[in-house]
Amino acid sequence: MLSTSVRQGARQLRLVRNVAVAALANGSAQPIGAQIAQSCEFGSAALVPLKKTELVSLSQVGGNILPFAARGYATVVDGLKYAESHEWAKVDGETATIGITDFAQSELGDVVYVELPEVGATVEAKETFGVVESVKAASDVYSPVTGEVVEVNDALVDDPSKLNSEPFEGGWMMKVKVSDASDLDGLMDSAAYSASCDE
Amino acid sequence: MAGVGSHAARIGLVRFAGEVPYAPALALQDAIASSVKKGSLPSLLISLQHKPCFTLGKRGKLDDVLARDEEAKCDGVEVVRSNRGGEVTYHGPGQVVVYPIVNLRTIKFGPRKYVETLEDAVVHTVAEMGLSARGRVPGATGVWIGDRKVAAIGVRISGGVATHGVALNVDPDLSKFRDIVPCGITDREVTSVWRELGGRGPTAEEIGDRLLRRLAALLGSPGGGFSPLSPPEMGEVEGFARRVAPGASFSVE
Numbered sequence: 175m176l177s178t179s180v181r182q183g184a185r186q187l188r189l190v191r192n193v194a195v196a197a198l199a200n201g202s203a204q205p206i207g208a209q210i211a212q213s214c215e216f217g218s219a220a221l222v223p224l225k226k227t228e229l230v231s232l233s234q235v236g237g238n239i240l241p242f243a244a245r246g247y248a249t250v251v252d253g254l255k256y257a258e259s260h261e262w263a264k265v266d267g268e269t270a271t272i273g274i275t276d277f278a279q280s281e282l283g284d285v286v287y288v289e290l291p292e293v294g295a296t297v298e299a300k301e302t303f304g305v306v307e308s309v310k311a312a313s314d315v316y317s318p319v320t321g322e323v324v325e326v327n328d329a330l331v332d333d334p335s336k337l338n339s340e341p342f343e344g345g346w347m348m349k350v351k352v353s354d355a356s357d358l359d360g361l362m363d364s365a366a367y368s369a370s371c372d373e
Numbered sequence: 374m375a376g377v378g379s380h381a382a383r384i385g386l387v388r389f390a391g392e393v394p395y396a397p398a399l400a401l402q403d404a405i406a407s408s409v410k411k412g413s414l415p416s417l418l419i420s421l422q423h424k425p426c427f428t429l430g431k432r433g434k435l436d437d438v439l440a441r442d443e444e445a446k447c448d449g450v451e452v453v454r455s456n457r458g459g460e461v462t463y464h465g466p467g468q469v470v471v472y473p474i475v476n477l478r479t480i481k482f483g484p485r486k487y488v489e490t491l492e493d494a495v496v497h498t499v500a501e502m503g504l505s506a507r508g509r510v511p512g513a514t515g516v517w518i519g520d521r522k523v524a525a526i527g528v529r530i531s532g533g534v535a536t537h538g539v540a541l542n543v544d545p546d547l548s549k550f551r552d553i554v555p556c557g558i559t560d561r562e563v564t565s566v567w568r569e570l571g572g573r574g575p576t577a578e579e580i581g582d583r584l585l586r587r588l589a590a591l592l593g594s595p596g597g598g599f600s601p602l603s604p605p606e607m608g609e610v611e612g613f614a615r616r617v618a619p620g621a622s623f624s625v626e
Contacts, residue, residue, distance in 0.1 A: 259533075281483035284512065287432045302531070305431065305456075309514050311484040311528035311535070312431055312458035 248277035248371060251342050255358055256367035257300075257318040262342065263361060265352070270319050273346045274306065274337060277371050282308040285337040290326040290348060297323060297350060299357045304347065306337060317350070319357045325349040382416060382479050383600035384593030386585060387610055389421035389623040392466055395428055395453045400617040402536045405474045405610065410532045414606055416479070416593065419472040420585055422577060423464035425546075427452045427553055430459040430527050450549065457537035459514070459527030461553050467545035467565070469581040471538050475592055478533035482592075488528055491539045492516050494587040495524045498541070501583065504569050516541070521564035541584060543567060543577040599626050 254262045260278035264271040287307040297303045297317040304315050326348045337345040408414040477487055492508025495516040499506045506518045516524035524541040542565035550563040567574050589599050607625050614623050
């Protein structure tokens with residue numbers, strides 16, 4: 175069993191896995207762990223269970239499967255603003271796109287249902303704008319900004335799992351025309367948010 | 374959304390006797406949760422048994438209440454929708470229900486860790502009776518003995534405070550579960566402690582007590598006991614309880 179701990183979440187996890195797949199394909203003599211350590215400059219950490227998709231992709235590389243365990247930490251994307259309650263805001267002119275963070279979705283577990291506001295509704299900073307229900311719990315989500323909802327992500331109704339797989343991209347929840355830009359000043363940047371998650 | 378980490382916090386207890394209808398219990402939870410959020414009450418466990426009812430979470434489909442003629446009643450058993458997670462389930466006498474109203478931010482539990490803790494508490498409690506159960510089943514929240522479900526869990530988190538909780542079947546009327554598609558799951562059986570023991574076992578009250586102490590240890594102070602409420606706190610809780618369930622008999626510790 176080889177193991178490595180990976181900061182920065184999904185993107186790095188794919189990188190590490192690709193190195194492992196290539197190493198298995200090459201039949202390289204150098205231990206895979208060492209190759210990963212060299213390519214990614216990561217140290218080793220505790221063993222954790224492998225996610226099914228990773229196991230399948232490794233086993234497709236001929237013959238021997240090396241069980242490969244990697245623990246992903248939550249991704250935090252630069253350039254977004256973050257609320258303490260684990261929502262993010264991406265500001266583009268007057269409009270802010272809002273969603274929940276990678277940390278939030280991993281805490282919740284598999285999302286099965288999302289309740290979003292109506293287009294045209296008003297949302298208030300730090301007030302509930304919707305509910306995310308996972309197999310574990312139904313949890314309120316809070317708007318980082320005050321303003322009018324101009325668009326909601328209907329794709330989430332049919333496929334709530336996007337909140338898990340693409341919390342910062344396809345899993346966006348709503349777009350708000352921000353009425354008071356000073357709300358954004360109270361939010362954290364990616365470094366501060368990242369630090370707050372580590373507490 | 375709540376945070377994660379380790380904890381040490383006060384937790385109190387409100388224990389109801391008799392059968393409590395579902396709607397007043399919902400109202401009580403909301404009132405207490407509001408106070409826990411504000412900080413005028415510590416986290417509290419509410420322990421009770423319900424009058425027979427089918428309840429639906431946010432996602433629960435009325436189609437899952439199979440034998441119904443109309444929304445309001447099903448063979449004389451009322452149907453109530455609530456804002457918890459999870460789908461449809463049955464509550465009634467013989468089933469231990471605990472609603473921990475917990476400030477997850479204070480104890481730094483995320484939703485996943487909190488639900489796993491509820492499951493762990495049940496698993497430990499039934500293990501004391503020689504039953505081997507498990508929680509933490511991916512996609513199947515709750516507590517299972519084999520592939521039979523012995524306890525259901527439905528949780529709501531709002532403002533960092535969790536409401537609703539766990540329902541452990543000791544000796545409820547299991548036939549009622551055949552009138553619904555419990556938790557939306559069609560092909561798994563629902564079971565009870567007595568059924569798994571093969572006969573009479575400890576009463577729901579006794580088992581409820583053990584579950585409460587285990588939950589207090591996992592969610593509250595490391596010493597494991599309940600923290601007595603101060604007189605103003607006790608007064609607040611008694612006020613809520615009397616308003617939503619006048620005539621119910623309860624004790625606040």
